Amino acid sequence: MREVLVAVSNWRNYQVVHDYLAGRATDADLLAADSDALATLVSWPSFLVWIAGGVAFLVWLWRARINAELMGGAAAHRRSRALVVGAWIAPVVNLWYPYQIVSDIWKASALRQPVPLALINAWWASFVAASLVKPIQWRMSAEQATEQDVLATANMTTLLAALYLVAGVLVLVILRRITAWQTDGPARNAV
DSSP states (O other), rough: HOOOOOOOHHHHHHHHHHHHTTSOOOOOOOHHHHHOOHHHHHHHHHHHHHHHHHHOOOOOOHHHHHHHHHHHHHOOOOOOHHHHHHHHHSTTTHHHHHHHHHHHHHHHHHHHHOOHHHHHHHHHHHHHHHHHHHHHHHHHHHHOHHHHHHHHHHHHHHHHHHHHHHHHHHHHHHHHHHHHHHHHHHHHHHH
């Protein structure tokens, strides 16, 4: 959500700069846009929501991993249970270990039915792409000397917001499917 609001703010800033250079905006308009009140207003609340969401996801992932071990056995997992949390914060390995952990949970939870990994692959590709675009967007935001710089920043922020939105929607679909498999699985096995 924060990235969407930052994108809106950046596009507003671009429009003000464009209007200023065309003589349709005043110095006061430019100063007001420069204060970036919208991005500042949402920064802390969205950061707190991001932290809460991350903790909730990790708790769910931990429990899903335990359930997946009960359903498919510990041998079905390439990484240890401790890495369910640690893989997200460990430098370098955080680029592929979380993917392996989620895909192993996905496969183990499906209970002997073949499940394609296309959904997991799309989620992880969009998440990693956003993680790689984020530092570029930060750097661009810090160096806005021309109207083209402001436009490029708005475009990059829009791309970042789109990548995070795609990753967010896909992880919710993954979460729901794994949860459904794990809650319906014992009933299917009992029949």
